[in-house]
Structures are given as C-alpha cells and as structure tokens.
Amino acid sequence: MQLSFKRDADGHLAAGSEPTTLAHLRRGEHAVIDRLDVPDDIARRLMELGFLPGSTVTAGLSAPGGDPRVFQVDGSEIALRKETAARMKLRSKQKRSRPVSA
Amino acid sequence: MGDCHRCPVAAVLSAKSHAGPRSVAIVGPPNAGKSTLFNRLTGLRQKVANFPGVTVEEHVGRVTLEGGGEVDLIDLPGIYSLEPRSEDEQVTRDVLMGQSAVRARPEAVILILDSTNLGRHLMLAAPILGLGLPTLVVLNMADDLASRGGKVDDVALSEQLGAPVALISASRGEGIEAIWKFLSERVAQPSPVDLPLLNNVPHCRLWAQRVGDNAAYHPPAPPLWTTRLDAVFLHPVVGPAVFFAVILAVFQAIFTGATPLMDGVHDLIAWSGTLVGALIPNGALRSLVVDGVWAGVGAVVVFLPQILLLFLFLGILEDSGYLARAALIADRTMARVGLQGKSFIPLLSAYACAVPAILATRTIENKRDRIATILIAPFMTCSARLPVYTLIIAAFVPDKHILGPFLGARAAALLGLYLLGFTAAFITAKVLKSSILKSQRNSFVMEMPPYRMPTLRSLALRLYDRSKIFLRRAGTIILWVSIAIWCLAHLPLDHGHVPPIEKSLAGTMGRTIEPAIQPLGFNWKIGVGLITSLAAREVIISTLGTIYGIEGESHGTGLQAAIQRDLNLAGAVALMVFFAFAMQCMSTIAVVRKETGGWRWPIAQFLYMTGLAYSSAWVAHSVIMRFYM
Numbered sequence: 057m058q059l060s061f062k063r064d065a066d067g068h069l070a071a072g073s074e075p076t077t078l079a080h081l082r083r084g085e086h087a088v089i090d091r092l093d094v095p096d097d098i099a100r101r102l103m104e105l106g107f108l109p110g111s112t113v114t115a116g117l118s119a120p121g122g123d124p125r126v127f128q129v130d131g132s133e134i135a136l137r138k139e140t141a142a143r144m145k146l147r148s149k150q151k152r153s154r155p156v157s158a
Numbered sequence: 159m160g161d162c163h164r165c166p167v168a169a170v171l172s173a174k175s176h177a178g179p180r181s182v183a184i185v186g187p188p189n190a191g192k193s194t195l196f197n198r199l200t201g202l203r204q205k206v207a208n209f210p211g212v213t214v215e216e217h218v219g220r221v222t223l224e225g226g227g228e229v230d231l232i233d234l235p236g237i238y239s240l241e242p243r244s245e246d247e248q249v250t251r252d253v254l255m256g257q258s259a260v261r262a263r264p265e266a267v268i269l270i271l272d273s274t275n276l277g278r279h280l281m282l283a284a285p286i287l288g289l290g291l292p293t294l295v296v297l298n299m300a301d302d303l304a305s306r307g308g309k310v311d312d313v314a315l316s317e318q319l320g321a322p323v324a325l326i327s328a329s330r331g332e333g334i335e336a337i338w339k340f341l342s343e344r345v346a347q348p349s350p351v352d353l354p355l356l357n358n359v360p361h362c363r364l365w366a367q368r369v370g371d372n373a374a375y376h377p378p379a380p381p382l383w384t385t386r387l388d389a390v391f392l393h394p395v396v397g398p399a400v401f402f403a404v405i406l407a408v409f410q411a412i413f414t415g416a417t418p419l420m421d422g423v424h425d426l427i428a429w430s431g432t433l434v435g436a437l438i439p440n441g442a443l444r445s446l447v448v449d450g451v452w453a454g455v456g457a458v459v460v461f462l463p464q465i466l467l468l469f470l471f472l473g474i475l476e477d478s479g480y481l482a483r484a485a486l487i488a489d490r491t492m493a494r495v496g497l498q499g500k501s502f503i504p505l506l507s508a509y510a511c512a513v514p515a516i517l518a519t520r521t522i523e524n525k526r527d528r529i530a531t532i533l534i535a536p537f538m539t540c541s542a543r544l545p546v547y548t549l550i551i552a553a554f555v556p557d558k559h560i561l562g563p564f565l566g567a568r569a570a571a572l573l574g575l576y577l578l579g580f581t582a583a584f585i586t587a588k589v590l591k592s593s594i595l596k597s598q599r600n601s602f603v604m605e606m607p608p609y610r611m612p613t614l615r616s617l618a619l620r621l622y623d624r625s626k627i628f629l630r631r632a633g634t635i636i637l638w639v640s641i642a643i644w645c646l647a648h649l650p651l652d653h654g655h656v657p658p659i660e661k662s663l664a665g666t667m668g669r670t671i672e673p674a675i676q677p678l679g680f681n682w683k684i685g686v687g688l689i690t691s692l693a694a695r696e697v698i699i700s701t702l703g704t705i706y707g708i709e710g711e712s713h714g715t716g717l718q719a720a721i722q723r724d725l726n727l728a729g730a731v732a733l734m735v736f737f738a739f740a741m742q743c744m745s746t747i748a749v750v751r752k753e754t755g756g757w758r759w760p761i762a763q764f765l766y767m768t769g770l771a772y773s774s775a776w777v778a779h780s781v782i783m784r785f786y787m
Contacts, residue, residue, distance in 0.1 A: 105605070110360075120394045120395075124489050
C-alpha cells in the first residue's frame with residue numbers, strides 16, 4: 057500500500073516520512089499499532105476496545121477541526137482525542153512493504 | 159415456589175416450571191442491547207437508547223413464566239471486562255461477584271453480545287464464563303448480521319464456549335423463545351473450556367478470535383447507512399449546521415406543535431372541573447376541589463403534551479444513534495471548560511430532568527469531572543422549568559415571526575432561556591475545573607454505535623413512562639401542595655368567615671418575604687409561589703393557579719391574564735432568570751447528596767445557585783427598569 061504523508065496538522069512529520077502515531081493518520085489511511093504509550097488502566101480499556109498491538113486501525117471522520125477523530129478498529133468505530141491518538145505508536149511500514157522510491 | 163430453590167435436591171424433584179433460576183442477570187458490553195432485551199422480557203419500562211451507557215444502575219423486573227414460576231431479571235450496566243473503570247461498571251462487577259450490598263448474587267447469567275461485532279464482544283465471554291454461573295450466551299442483532307452478509311454457527315459456538323447459545327433480535331422479538339426456555343428450565347453450570355488469562359487483554363482477544371474462527375464466524379460488511387449518514391452528520395460544515403437546525407426545529411415544534419394539544423387538555427380540565435363542581439354542594443368543599451385541586455393540578459397537567467413532545471424528540475435523537483455524534487461534535491467545546499464529551503451525555507439528559515442526568519454521570523471515570531458535571535447539571539433547562547417559561551413567555555412575548563415561519567419570537571425567547579442556563583453551566587464548569595476540581599486533561603474514548611431506525615415500540619414506551627412519572631407527580635406532590643395552599647389561603651378564619659387572601663396565612667407568608675423579593679419586581683403572590691416551588695419548580699404554577707382560582711370569582715380570567723396584572727415586563731424577565739438559575743428541586747438535592755456521599759456538595763450547590771439566581775434576577779430587573787420602562 058502506498059500513502060503520502062506529506063501533510064500533517066501538527067507539522068511533526070517531515071515531508072514524505074512515515075506516520076509514527078495514530079494522530080498522524082488522515083481520513084481513510086490505515087496502519088498497524090505497535091504499542092500503547094499510556095497509563096496501564098487506560099491502555100487496558102483501549103485494548104478492550106480493540107487497540108491492540110498488531111491491530112490494523114483506519115482513521116475515519118472527525119469532529120470539526122479534526123479532533124476527536126473516529127477510528128475503525130476490530131469491527132467498531134471508536135472516537136479518540138488527538139492527545140490519546142498521539143500516544144499510540146505505529147509499526148513501521150518498511151518491515152512489511154518497501155517504498156517504491158527507496 | 160421459592161423454598162425448593164434453596165435446596166438443590168428439592169429442585170431436582172420439583173415440577174419443571176419451578177426448576178429454573180430465581181434470579182438472572184443480563185450482562186454484556188455497552189450498546190449490545192441488554193435493555194432492549196430486558197424490556198422485551200419484562201415489559202417493564204426500562205429506558206433504552208442507542209447510546210453507550212444508558213443503564214447506570216441495576217434495574218430489576220419480575221417475570222412470570224408459563225408454568226407459573228417467577229424469575230427476577232436484573233439489567234446491569236454495560237461492561238468490557240470485570241475490571242471496572244467507572245462507578246456504573248463497578249455496580250455490575252459487585253452484583254456478579256456477589257459483593258453488592260443491596261443485591262444477592264444472581265443464580266444465572268444471560269450474556270448478551272452484538273453478533274455484528276462478535277470478534278471483540280466474545281472477549282467478555284471469558285470472564286463471565288469464568289464466574290462458573292449457569293450462562294446463556296445470546297447473540298443479538300441477528301437480523302443485522304444476516305442482512306449485512308455475516309454468519310455464525312451457533313451450535314459450534316455453543317461447543318466452543320461450553321454454554322448454550324441463542325441467536326436473537328431483541329428489537330424485533332425474534333428468537334426470544336430460547337431465552338424463555340433458559341429461564342424456565344433447570345440450568346447447568348457451563349462445561350469447563352479453556353479460558354484465557356483474564357488479566358491479559360491480547361491473550362483474551364486471541365482466545366476470542368480462535369473461538370470465533372472455530373464457530374465459522376464471518377463478520378458482516380460495515381453498515382452502509384452509517385457510513386452514508388456520518389458523511390453528512392460529521393461533515394465539517396454540514397454537520398454543525400445540521401446540529402443547530404435540529405435544535406431550532408425542536409424548539410419551534412415544542413411551541414407551535416404543542417399548542418393545539420395543550421388547548422385541548424386545558425378545555426378538558428376546565429370542562430371536567432365544572433362538571434365535578436356541579437356535583438358538590440356550594441361551600442368550602444366545592445371551593446377546595448374546584449379552586450384548590452382542579453385549578454392547581456390542572457394548571458400543571460396542561461403542560462403534559464409539551465413535555466411529551468420534548469421527550470419524543472430526545473428519544474428519536476438517542477435511539478437513532480445521532481446523540482453519540484453530537485457528543486463527538488461537542489467534545490471540543492467541553493474540553494474548553496475542562497470537561498469531556500462524556501459529560502455531554504448527562505448534560506443533555508438534564509434537559510429532560512437533572513435526576514437521571516446526575517445518575518448518568520456514573521459513566522464518567524474521572525471523579526473530579528464527575529463532580530463538576532453533577533454540579534452544573536441542574537443549570538440545564540429541565541422539563542419542570544418548561545411550564546414556567548411557557549406561561550410567562552406566552553403572557554409577555556408577542557406571537558410574531560422573526561425568521562419567517564421557521565422561528566417565532568416565543569420560540570426564540572425560549573431558546574434564549576435555554577442558552578442562559580447552558581452559559582451558566584459552562585462558566586461554572588470553567589471556574590470549578592480551573593480551581594477546586596482541577597484535573598489533568600482526560601482521555602476521551604467513546605464508541606460510535608451504528609445508526610438505527612428508532613422503533614415505535616421504544617418511543618411509545620418512553621412517552622408512556624414519562625406520562626406516568628409526570629402524572630404521578632401531579633397526583634402526589636402537586637396535589638398536596640395545592641391542598642395545602644388552598645388551606646393556607648383560607649385560614650385563619652375571621653369570625654367564621656374566610657379572610658381576604660392578603661390576610662390569610664399564605665398572604666402572610668408572601669408578605670413576610672415580600673421585602674426581599676420586591677427588588678426583583680415580585681409581589682407577595684409570586685413570593686408564595688417561590689416558597690412552594692422549592693419543592694419542585696412547576697409547583698409555582700399550581701400555587702398561582704390555586705391563589706388566582708380563589709380570586710377567580712372577582713376576575714374570572716385565565717392564569718396568563720392574571721400574571722400579566724401582577725408582573726411587569728422587568729419582573730417577568732427577572733422571574734424567568736431566577737428560575738433559570740435557582741436549584742428549586744428536592745429530588746435533585748437528594749440525588750446529589752446520594753451520589754456525592756454527603757451534604758457538603760448539595761449545600762454548596764444550593765447556596766451558589768440560589769445566590770446566582772437572586773443576583774442575576776436583580777440585575778435583569780434593574781437594567782430593564784432603568785432602560786426600557
């Protein structure tokens with residue numbers, strides 16, 4: 057799968073680089089979760105909702121302004137605030153599919 | 159029945175209809191359809207909405223089986239696991255573990271899961287089966303699963319779980335026979351199956367995956383209509399526009415749509431009052447019944463159509479799933495005052511009544527967020543304020559269009575009062591959250607349910623339920639206050655004659671507080687209403703109804719005309735502002751005490767709200783007197 061990540065709301069991402077957290081995903085883009093960088097009790101609830109390491113998450117629609125955003129994961133739609141999404145780290149894509157230009 | 163169940167040997171020997179469990183808990187993840195099933199089975203009017211976290215405390219309904227046996231069904235708040243994160247989840251855990259102070263451990267469990275989302279929902283089967291109680295696994299929304307191309311082999315799933323499995327549609331009532339069978343037969347413990355490590359979520363998920371795969375579970379296609387509707391309702395521009403359009407439409411409908419119905423009820427009450435009056439000989443008793451009870455209770459009952467219309471709209475918004483989207487849109491605004499989207503749910507239901515709203519705050523995990531939400535909830539314009547506002551607006555605001563046919567001046571005035579309460583709530587939240595209830599910004603995690611067509615059955619149950627509550631209030635508290643006011647207005651007897659109302663006990667009460675309320679533009683009659691409305695807001699209407707009913711012989715005019723004589727515009731605005739802010743509701747005070755565990759918060763809240771009400775009403779009155787009169 058090829059996606060462009062040149063634009064980012066927070067400017068955390070250099071042009072062409074990969075998204076590293078869920079907050080970087082734009083509508084329609086999907087990625088695999090690597091780990092949850094949140095306190096244990098919140099991590100447990102997020103995992104119960106399907107945000108497990110290794111799960112594929114697709115970014116969906118959001119409230120006006122892009123926050124909170126709805127994510128499709130494990131058959132449901134879950135809304136998260138940006139600061140929570142930013143703490144869910146994504147698995148690097150290089151391991152699975154090499155970019156064409158690399 | 160009864161006794162034999164305490165002794166398993168006797169249970170085996172007893173008749174089949176007596177053999178089932180005596181108490182059965184219904185558990186499942188949020189929004190799996192627990193309450194719909196509970197309603198379907200009990201016929202008890204448990205509130206149902208397409209919104210996670212509708213049930214916040216356990217509800218019990220007794221059902222009678224065909225053979226004559228009885229079962230207590232316990233509807234529990236939704237859980238994701240037996241590791242609670244909020245008060246409502248704690249309730250479920252305590253009941254299931256037999257640790258609840260008020261409820262014995264159920265003898266069996268109905269685990270209800272959403273069959274369209276079985277992969278994740280099956281995770282809850284592990285801790286529930288681990289309880290060792292006889293369990294029926296119910297896969298709900300089977301109609302959705304089939305229509306969207308999913309499937310599951312319920313026989314194979316039953317083998318995998320070691321417990322019986324039933325595919326049903328709770329909203330349509332399909333497949334319910336299997337549940338009746340479970341309730342009426344002696345049930346077995348679940349057969350031992352391999353369960354995952356319960357404290358390891360990834361392990362549980364893998365287990366659920368394996369169980370689902372072995373039961374040939376094929377998840378359905380995503381709901382098409384949800385995707386289409388979300389493209390509109392969550393559109394960056396169209397979404398908020400729809401949000402405001404919906405709110406305006408509701409306000410306009412409450413005013414214009416309810417008027418003919420209210421006129422009808424009004425005529426009916428007046429007509430029946432004359433009829434009843436004719437049966438009673440002229441004298442004190444007729445005056446008590448006609449001027450006291452009929453005028454007092456009738457003045458409040460007139461507002462039933464309007465309140466039902468409000469609940470109809472709230473019901474449609476909740477059942478359809480739109481409310482979850484509204485909470486999402488509102489989250490940013492809530493975050494600005496330090497709260498979160500989850501507080502939006504209780505605050506919205508506070509538009510109906512603050513009492514269930516305060517109970518609904520149990521879904522908020524953070525203690526300080528929860529207290530802040532409890533403290534601001536009574537500012538939201540509850541349905542008990544609606545009659546007061548309607549009466550005064552109808553008396554003082556001309557019936558004109560201001561936005562063509564879409565928005566009349568009266569609806570706009572009402573909307574303004576709603577905004578006033580909303581603004582007070584938000585400023586209060588901001589102050590609390592940046593001082594005594596300061597906490598870290600919280601994670602907002604909320605499930606978006608698929609859109610569903612609200613069923614007529616569910617909406618009808620809601621309105622029936624609400625009418626019952628409203629009429630019960632009219633038949634108890636409002637009836638007694640009306641009788642008390644009538645007595646106070648007729649005593650003490652002056653040489654065996656009824657005193658002039660100003661000299662009666664009610665008049666004396668009103669005159670005693672008159673100096674304090676005169677700066678707000680209120681006379682002693684309004685004062686009596688303010689005193690009685692401490693019990694409940696709408697009581698002021700019945701009180702004025704009774705007082706004017708007694709005066710009625712000399713004036714013979716309606717409540718609306720009577721109030722125009724006693725208030726000028728400044729006083730009318732001040733009265734509405736007072737009602738927007740004051741905490742005149744004993745039930746709310748009681749529930750705040752219960753939910754915060756002491757008198758500290760309700761007393762502080764009462765003093766704050768009353769102080770704000772008084773000072774704001776004074777400002778409103780002074781400003782209008784100075785610049786407009």
